[in-house]
Amino acid sequence: MEIRTLAWEEHGAVRDIRARAFGPLSDEAWRWRMEALHRPSFETGRQFAVFEDGRIVATAALHEMTQWWHGRAVSMGGVSGVTVAPEERGRGLGRGLVTGVLERCAAFGHPLAVLYPATTRLYRLLGWEHAGAQHHIEFPAEVLRTVAAGRVPVRRAGPQDAAEVAAVIGRTHESARDCGPVGWTEPRWRGALGSRDDYAYLAEDGFLSYRWSEGGSGLEVNRLVASSEATLRALWAIVGSGSSTAETIRACVSPMDPVLWLPGEREHENVHRSQWMLRVVDAPAAIAARGYPAGVTAGVPLDIDDPQRPANSGHWRLEVKDGEGRLERSAEDAGAVRLGPRGLSALYAGVPVPTLRRSGLLQGGDADALSAVFAATPFSLDYF
Structure with a gap:
């Protein structure tokens, strides 16, 4: 399967497949979305498509972003617009496309990748894991009169x-x-x-x-x-x-x-959550770029197995001190904490170690210190 980078002049060819997958937009809404929000990603080679017989059968975008972790901005690729033509689904096009986007994310130098999933299974197979949510609350307007x-x-x-x-x-x-x-x-x-x-x-x-x-x-x-x-x-x-x-x-x-x-009164509010998923693309770079809670010190051996990103696999030692973290190659350690890409991504996002153990995403070793090292309550203010 060949994944091709799309030029700005080809953006119109994307409209039909995205309309079939996500619903149509008016001409005005489509033009504004392309010009205002997506043109930069076309111009920097971040819009992709799979072609068969001259026809687009799958698309995806990788937006240039940063993501904040304990007050530090980490370079991040925002994956969006992952689309497979309805009549072509079930052939593995989505998995092949997202695998290619993951490789391009690494090539662009993003240690992290984030997306909002339409289906969880595909992304979990490729190492993404649920990490946080976009929260919308709804409350009576009158409560703000007291502010x-x-x-x-x-x-x-x-x-x-x-x-x-x-x-x-x-x-x-x-x-x-x-x-x-x-x-x-x-x-x-x-x-x-x-x-x-x-x-x-x-x-x-x-x-x-x-x-x-x-x-x-x-x-x-x-x-x-x-x-x-x-x-x-x-x-x-x-x-x-x-x-x-x-x-x-x-x-x-x-x-x-x-x-x-x-507000002076707060009786109730309706909350809607849209879950997003995180993928650690470059483990040493992601650890070094992240911020950590003040006063937390730890040294933990890790054994990472990441089939999609072999550079992340192997024996490591994680050291965190004075708000700084580093991940360095080490000798094999029988007491190492064992993680796959999903466990590593969830841990990075602050999912507690007991939760990861009980869900099978983390095994072995003395991992108690990791809950404090990666403690976080992740959220997002953007849908992309």
Whole structure:
């Protein structure tokens, strides 16, 4: 099976297969999505297709992103748009395509790969594992009326602010030592900030993007992050100012987002989770780039078996100290902790060792220290 890189001029050829797999888009919606969100990946050789007899039978994209882990940005490939023509399914095209994308992820130098699965089985076979979720909460708009806010300089943001928006969001995740959120490139932000339906505001240490729901009965907060209480309150007050019209607020937030503690009343909220999966592509690079909890020290021998990424396989010693980690080759150790790619990826994302043992993803050795080393509550604010 040959996987070919698509040029920008070929983006129209992708439309039919994606419509058959995910549903059609209007001409306007398709043009905006391609121009604003996907053009950078076409221009950097990150859109792929499998052809048979001159016809596209499968597609995938690999977006350039970073992912925050304990306040450090790790280079990450965002896998999306994995599509197989309905009439060609069941032939192994999906597995072959994703295997090829995994190889390209390594070639681009991404130690991590993340995706939202349409089917879990395929990705688990190739070493991905569930790691975190995108959380949407829905609550009555009126609860934000009690959020008091002082005067904080806030201005409207547009495509010309793409670099500053990316920097502000990055500083927020770094200072909060967040785990899981992704960072976009400046061209991607420039496209997103050009949406006519989204309203964006920028402060020195915070960012807000929201839209009105269809029919105008609710507000949808795409992203609201801030490093200080004053800015957090000021941005949520902007959202709350629409409560005289909006009945509900639907917001994409961290499960520990401060907004859940701001209102005077908090009786209930509806929560929707979209699970994402993580794949460690380059184990030594991923360990070195990640942040770790302060005060945690550990030295643990590991035995990794990764058939899809043989460079990850073998005998290793993990050392973590002073917030830094490294994974170095070592001699065989009978007491090593044994992991496959799924176990390694889940461990990296903070899944506790007892959970991994009971699910069969980790065996052997004294692994108790690893729960503290990789402790995390991963979340995402983006679907891609």
